Amino acid sequence: MNKLKLIILILTVSCSISSAQEKTLFIGGIAHLGNGEKISNSVISVVDGKFDIVANLSEIRIDPQAYDTIYKIYGKHVYPGFIVPNTTLGITEIDAVRATHDFDETGSINPNVRSVIAYNPQSKIVETVLTNGVLLAQVTPNGGLVSGQSSLMYLNGWNWEDAICKIDDGIHLHWPSSYYNTGWWAEQGETKRNKKYQEKIKEIHSLFEKALAYSTSNNLLDLKMESMKGLFSGEKNLYIHANYANDIRDAIDISKLYKIKKIILVGAEDALMVSDKITENNIPLILNRIHRLPKNEDESIDAPFTQAQKLLQKNILFSFSYEGDMEAMGARNLPFTAGTAVAYGLDYEEAVKAITLNPAIIMGVDNKIGSIEQNKEATFFISEGDALDIRTNNVTHIFIKGNKISTDNHQKRLFNKYKKK
Numbered sequence: 001m002n003k004l005k006l007i008i009l010i011l012t013v014s015c016s017i018s019s020a021q022e023k024t025l026f027i028g029g030i031a032h033l034g035n036g037e038k039i040s041n042s043v044i045s046v047v048d049g050k051f052d053i054v055a056n057l058s059e060i061r062i063d064p065q066a067y068d069t070i071y072k073i074y075g076k077h078v079y080p081g082f083i084v085p086n087t088t089l090g091i092t093e094i095d096a097v098r099a100t101h102d103f104d105e106t107g108s109i110n111p112n113v114r115s116v117i118a119y120n121p122q123s124k125i126v127e128t129v130l131t132n133g134v135l136l137a138q139v140t141p142n143g144g145l146v147s148g149q150s151s152l153m154y155l156n157g158w159n160w161e162d163a164i165c166k167i168d169d170g171i172h173l174h175w176p177s178s179y180y181n182t183g184w185w186a187e188q189g190e191t192k193r194n195k196k197y198q199e200k201i202k203e204i205h206s207l208f209e210k211a212l213a214y215s216t217s218n219n220l221l222d223l224k225m226e227s228m229k230g231l232f233s234g235e236k237n238l239y240i241h242a243n244y245a246n247d248i249r250d251a252i253d254i255s256k257l258y259k260i261k262k263i264i265l266v267g268a269e270d271a272l273m274v275s276d277k278i279t280e281n282n283i284p285l286i287l288n289r290i291h292r293l294p295k296n297e298d299e300s301i302d303a304p305f306t307q308a309q310k311l312l313q314k315n316i317l318f319s320f321s322y323e324g325d326m327e328a329m330g331a332r333n334l335p336f337t338a339g340t341a342v343a344y345g346l347d348y349e350e351a352v353k354a355i356t357l358n359p360a361i362i363m364g365v366d367n368k369i370g371s372i373e374q375n376k377e378a379t380f381f382i383s384e385g386d387a388l389d390i391r392t393n394n395v396t397h398i399f400i401k402g403n404k405i406s407t408d409n410h411q412k413r414l415f416n417k418y419k420k421k
Contacts, residue, residue, distance in 0.1 A: 021048040025067040028074035034356035034371035046378040049402030081135025081379040083359040086321045089328040090119045104143030112227040113148030115139045121157040127409040130155040132332040170237030176200035208258040234261035245270035284317040290337040305344035319359040339388035378402040
């Protein structure tokens with residue numbers, strides 16, 4: 001055999017091996033599909049990194065010999081990977097050590113700042129969050145009026161390029177607050193009007209006017225304005241961080257004035273007070289952390305817990321987040337905040353949806369992730385018990401794009417190291 005024929009043979013064999021589809025079967029699990037549906041006795045197959053069969057085991061015939069690997073998961077729970085939006089996870093490591101903070105850039109207006117290139121997939125925090133079922137994070141810069149661009153990242157990868165799910169999905173605008181509270185979290189003081197509110201609003205008008213003019217011109221390259229062009233074409237979301245009802249109204253009106261295509265409200269604690277305006281403009285919400293005190297001292301103590309159910313009744317699309325103190329390490333608790341909403345009236349499968357399909361819809365990736373459905377990416381996990389309950393969440397298997405991921409983490413390694421000492 002001459003060298004040319006040998007090379008062709010080797011290439012043919014290697015191509016046939018690489019094109020062979022890995023087939024995996026999961027039978028008997030309680031499947032929470034993420035789209036509001038549940039299959040109590042499921043059969044799920046993964047072929048070449050994507051879901052193929054998603055059905056009730058009693059309604060379909062399966063040939064076990066057609067699969068390379070079979071998992072018998074009777075009684076265990078299956079979920080799409082949970083998604084934590086609006087987080088500094090992966091761009092901060094130790095809250096008390098400023099040198100580990102990569103989320104706050106110098107200056108007030110930084111739409112060109114990109115969180116993606118600062119993301120650290122080797123973070124010890126990331127792996128602890130991953131092993132609670134949170135498999136993706138919208139890594140978001142913070143600080144200033146316009147903090148920069150977020151990106152949706154898988155919580156697995158050798159480097160930030162490996163971890164990308166959707167790059168530069170939107171720009172984050174921290175709307176000035178028309179009021180501010182004095183005092184502290186344990187003893188709230190008087191609420192006062194922000195005298196500089198209108199001054200900040202003028203600054204936002206000026207920014208949008210300049211960006212809109214730039215988007216239709218052939219001016220010399222301006223990195224800040226260039227990064228904002230996607231807001232007018234619909235390629236990027238505008239995430240508006242606002243809580244007071246008055247601020248939400250102003251934010252919506254000004255965004256519409258400048259013809260910004262896709263608006264998402266972040267925080268939105270007073271959303272129920274302006275629900276008509278939100279539904280009229282079809283604006284989705286990323287809610288503040290549920291485990292918090294009410295914003296106003298005269299509100300019911302359970303207002304943050306019941307907000308989700310009330311928003312659902314008004315057909316407003318929302319997702320949960322974990323923004324606030326220690327948000328990176330606390331992101332592991334995202335599923336338990338959804339569980340709290342269930343305890344206060346939200347349907348269980350709707351709570352799952354609020355941390356799976358809903359954030360995927362908001363970020364424009366629901367065509368490939370967010371639910372366990374045929375032809376979608378097989379990014380999911382298996383838990384021995386209810387993953388929304390801190391007492392029973394015990395993740396035994398993790399898969400990202402069909403690849404099995406270790407459930408080990410830094411805390412487990414330390415526990416095993418010292419448990420016999």
